[in-house]
Structures are given as C-alpha cells and as structure tokens.
Amino acid sequence: MAIRIFIDQGHNPIGYHNSGAEGNGLYESDITYMVGRYLADLLEKDPRFEVRTSRNTASEILGTDNISSLNERVTEANNWPANYFISIHVNANDNPNINGTEVYVSSLYSESYWLGDDVLREIVRRLGTNNNGVIIRPSLYVLRNTNMPAILVELAYITNSSDAWKLANQQYAFAYAIYIGVLNYFGLKPL
Structure with a gap:
C-alpha cells in the first residue's frame, strides 16, 4: 500500500492574509509553492507514494485569516488521511547574516524527529546550507x-543573500533533497 504524504506549501500568495516572509526581492509563498510542486511531482512518479498538496495552484488562497488558513491545511491532511505531513517554509531574520536550514x-x-533529521541532512548535503538542527x-x-x-521544513533564510540565491535558483534541488530524505527515512532507494 502506498505511503500517503501531504505536502503543505506554507503561506498564501502575497497580498493576502498569512502570506509569509519577504526578502531579497523574493516571497515565501512563491518559493514554497514551487518546491512543494516539484516534490509532489517526484512523489507522484514513485508508485510507493500517494501525494496531495495544500495549494494546487500558485494563486490558491486557503482560509480567510491566519488560523483558518492553517486549519484548512491540517483538516485536509487529517481527512484524507495522510500518513505523513511535510510543511514547507522559508525563514527570515532581522539579522541578514543568520542563515541555514532547520526542521x-x-x-x-x-517518527517526526527522525524523518525531519533525514530531510535536514539531505538538504544540507545537497544545497550546502548550514545545519541548524531539528x-x-x-x-x-x-x-x-x-x-x-x-515536520515543518525551513528551507533557508530569505533574508540572507546567499540563502536567498539558493531559494530563487535551486528550488528543484530543495525538492529533490526532501524526496531523498524521505526515501532515506523509509530505507528506500530512488527508482
């Protein structure tokens, strides 16, 4: 039986409630949407998994405020029901020197801790971000x-110029790293 993974692309599009962080000309919701879409594509091609996403288009808006937006994501995963939930985000800090990946x-x-650890290690290994831990x-x-x-994955810091470059230009690499981290957690090899 396929493992059901719900991918939550964190936040709503810019200009709406719960729109997420901004930095270096980038918007969190744009990045999380694309990384989640790439991850869903990878999982959909792997018959060992079933996948659903919280945002099916880049312009989709969930909820009418922050709480209802979060509630829609959780309710959809619970009702499916998913076996695992991966929420994708990017981080921000007032200090532009703060950088790296955390889960x-x-x-x-x-189970969440060990899945998060495998995903974190793979992002750090493949993208060269700092390991800020689980x-x-x-x-x-x-x-x-x-x-x-x-797990809630903070890919990197949108407010750090080096991390922001990766978030803008290596979205598929982030998704592939999460996919390989998931496979590692289950002891599976890529097809």
Whole structure:
C-alpha cells in the first residue's frame, strides 16, 4: 500500500492574509509553492507514494485569516488521511547574516524527529546550507493539530543573500533533497 504524504506549501500568495516572509526581492509563498510542486511531482512518479498538496495552484488562497488558513491545511491532511505531513517554509531574520536550514517537529526522538533529521541532512548535503538542527516546537499549529507524524521544513533564510540565491535558483534541488530524505527515512532507494 502506498505511503500517503501531504505536502503543505506554507503561506498564501502575497497580498493576502498569512502570506509569509519577504526578502531579497523574493516571497515565501512563491518559493514554497514551487518546491512543494516539484516534490509532489517526484512523489507522484514513485508508485510507493500517494501525494496531495495544500495549494494546487500558485494563486490558491486557503482560509480567510491566519488560523483558518492553517486549519484548512491540517483538516485536509487529517481527512484524507495522510500518513505523513511535510510543511514547507522559508525563514527570515532581522539579522541578514543568520542563515541555514532547520526542521521543526513536535517531540524529540519521534517518527517526526527522525524523518525531519533525514530531510535536514539531505538538504544540507545537497544545497550546502548550514545545519541548524531539528528543533522541538510543539506549539506550531500544523505540528500540534495533525493526526500523523508532521515536520515543518525551513528551507533557508530569505533574508540572507546567499540563502536567498539558493531559494530563487535551486528550488528543484530543495525538492529533490526532501524526496531523498524521505526515501532515506523509509530505507528506500530512488527508482
């Protein structure tokens, strides 16, 4: 039976509620949409997986405010029901020198933690971002309210010029790294 993975492309398009971070001329929702689309394409070509995405077009808007936007993503994953939930984001900081990749999970040494660790290692290995670790953050809505192991991947910092270049120009590479991280977690080889 195929493993069901729900990909949440974090945030709504710019100009709407819950639109995410901006930096270096880039918008978080544009990046998360494309990385999620590439990841979905990779998983759809692999018969070991079934996949759904939270945003099916770049212009799709979920919810009418921040909470309802987050709730729509979680509800769709729970109702499917997905086996795993991967939320894709990019980070931002007032200090433009802060950079790197991190993954948020709800608890230490859980299925989410080990999946997050495999995904993080593969992004760092393939993209050359700094490894900021797997961080326990049970307060995050999508981690707290999903009924399946869930990870929130912060690909890199949109406010750091080096990271922003990667976010703009290596979106497929980020998606492929997540895909390989997922395969590593399950002990699978690429087809």
